[in-house]
Amino acid sequence: MNKNFLNDFPILRTQMNGQPLAYLDNSATTQKPENVVRSICGYYGGCNANPHRGVYELSQKSTKVYEDARRKVAKFINAKSAREIIFTKNATESLNLVAFSYGLTNLQAGDEILITIAEHHSNLVPWQIVARAKGAKLNYIYLTADGNLSEADISAKLTRRTKILAVTQISNVLGLVNDVKTLAAKAHEVGAVVIVDGSQSVPHIPVDVQDFDADFLAFSGHKMLSPMGIGVLYGKQKILDAMPPFLTGGDMIEYVTEQETTFAELPQKFEAGTQNVGGAAGLTAAIDYLQSVGFDEIARVENDLTTFAISELKKIPYVELYGCDAPNKVGIVTFNIRDVHPHDVATILDAQGVAIRAGHHCAQPLMKFLGVNSTCRASFYFYNTRRDVERLIDAIKTVRGVMKLH
Amino acid sequence: MLENIYTELIAEHSQSKENRRQLENATITERGHNPTCGDEITLSLEIADGVIRDAAFTGEGCAISQASTDMMIELLRGKSVDEAKRLAELFIAMIHGEIDDDDELAELDEAAALKNISTMPARVKCATLAWHTLDTAIKHSDGDSLA
Incomplete structure (x- = not known):
């Protein structure tokens, strides 16, 4: 994390369920800097x-x-x-x-x-x-x-x-x-x-x-x-x-x-x-x-995190990705874990301090078109870091074990 | 926290296929839906002489909603409609944290294992979906018998 961002967004230094917060639900709402x-x-x-x-x-x-x-x-x-x-x-x-x-x-x-x-x-x-x-x-x-x-x-x-x-x-x-x-x-x-x-x-x-x-x-x-x-x-x-x-x-x-x-x-x-x-x-x-951050910097960080997240998720055989092969992509990674409902995924990630969205994302016709009932979504903003993505990936790897699927 | 929720018992019931079917002689079928997450179940009951002879369900949802439905169905078989209604009220009170006395909850049998959900507000609706659907089904079956 860029030190300035950490100072400007004190909420990012808080904990969730006793773990440092990795806030990856920015498409739902972003955090607010001190000046706001x-x-x-x-x-x-x-x-x-x-x-x-x-x-x-x-x-x-x-x-x-x-x-x-x-x-x-x-x-x-x-x-x-x-x-x-x-x-x-x-x-x-x-x-x-x-x-x-x-x-x-x-x-x-x-x-x-x-x-x-x-x-x-x-x-x-x-x-x-x-x-x-x-x-x-x-x-x-x-x-x-x-x-x-x-x-x-x-x-x-x-x-x-x-x-x-x-x-x-x-x-x-x-x-x-x-x-x-x-x-x-x-x-x-x-x-x-x-x-x-x-x-x-x-x-x-x-x-x-x-x-x-x-x-x-x-x-x-x-x-x-x-x-x-x-x-x-x-x-x-x-x-x-x-x-x-x-x-x-x-x-x-x-x-x-x-x-x-x-x-x-x-x-x-x-x-x-x-x-x-x-x-x-x-x-x-x-x-x-x-x-003051600038859209060039925002794009640089978000592209890096998105590309990194997708490449790591592609290494996990039981993760299915949606819309992750097109080049015109910005900051949102939608996925499912085989045999696990997105709400269970989100609860298991929550226990590890990782906040993602699970559900239909207020887009039920799209869910139906994609042939799913719901999905998991991680969405990034410029204050997120590769460490946040690593924690997302680590937490995802625990999901099937917690669900007794081996 | 997680180990209190995703127990072997919940895993077993959420993956069980036994009660997941269409009921041939269903006397009432009720669809339950959780609009915030899109989860849905269809609950079928075979009721004769005020007693639930058989029950089954189809649908899709998270492990908590599926396990809760499965455990509810096993509890319902052979119970009178009035008893089922009372048990649904007891279960919902447990999930809302209104009743936490284990002796009182014992008659929920395995479904009492979902008690910890009361500490997870985001998952309360998952646990109660089947039981609210049951409550609605019983209300509708009352209406049918009156008609």
Whole structure:
């Protein structure tokens, strides 16, 4: 472990079940560095007031913290304007906002929504509901043997009937990076709107919304060092302007009479009620921290750990790997141990201080497609070390013995 | 910790195939599902004159859920429906840490070996899946007999 990271993430020095913690569940949520924790305390300790409302100085301070965060995020993903950044509670809310505001307004019976079989439930269930409500059809891009999106499916299913293409940039199960730039260009050719789930990409690789030219990008703060409860929806201003509000109430209005309401301009139109300013302060600090580490360094560490983990796991004859042979892979290793259920694996690893995820990873259709009920997943971040991977491998080697399988 | 959970007894029951089948004369079949992990079982009971004559299951899950189901089925055979219902309540109370007196738990027979799961909140649902499914099955069978 790089000494600075160890100092910045004191939780990584704690123990789990009496063993040093090897935290390998970063796709679920990342740990938070000290500067992020301090920024939240600093906000509540010195700037707390309801933003956008008070005329007094403290409220203006709070407003500034919130709007500075918006500008920080806009710059971070290279949005044209801070007005294209809507704060939500997480990527799930961001995707629901697009589905229920854009989808319900613009879809008609017979239209098609195209997603991939590797979507997290948050980029799948809202589309099922919207498709049913509007009489639209939900189609899937399936995967080839290496886990990547089938080009044949993309060609066959992305047609003039497709009004929405919603796709994850990196699968939360397989860790494979989709070429969203090419997908967006193809989708735009047929007139579809493109929604990218960036939950697993924005924390790990540089994302430039103008470069890949998607219409929407959703991501969560808590998967990139920020507190839980702050998320982002980026949308192109022209599209957001034309969309109706999603949640309504305080702070998102212009005028309210007994029977009518006119709505505020972007971004307030989509931010009803008192917002998570402390979370926004944390997100600002998280982006500062990520930029100080740098995406080159993040990629270097994660590639090293991923390659090392896969090569070690391949040496164990009773380990089955999923999506580990494709080159476009980032930081996620999904596997099963023959004859042992992933929950038992996770419990046995937990007893040795190794935290991994076991289950369906909120991707049940993908599990079914892969022909499994559930899997184990180890996911890395820049603060992980080869020692963490060695401990994962050592613990995996004990599993069949604990289960009395010899 | 692990040796108290993954005992020989649990290993044996989780790998046993004996009770893992379709029941030909099932009078009630109930599907149980744990949405957080995707585990599922289908429990079949053959009930006559208020007594569980036979029981079996199919499904997929972790060693704890499979062993728990297997041990439950062995306990159920020959028991009255009312007794089965009471035993399910006792087992669930044990797993939730509400009853830990070994004498009181003795009538759970081998299933009492899962007592340590009460110290592992993440695995409570695995252990109780079959027993909740049993409870639902009995409720449905009551409904059938009333109808």
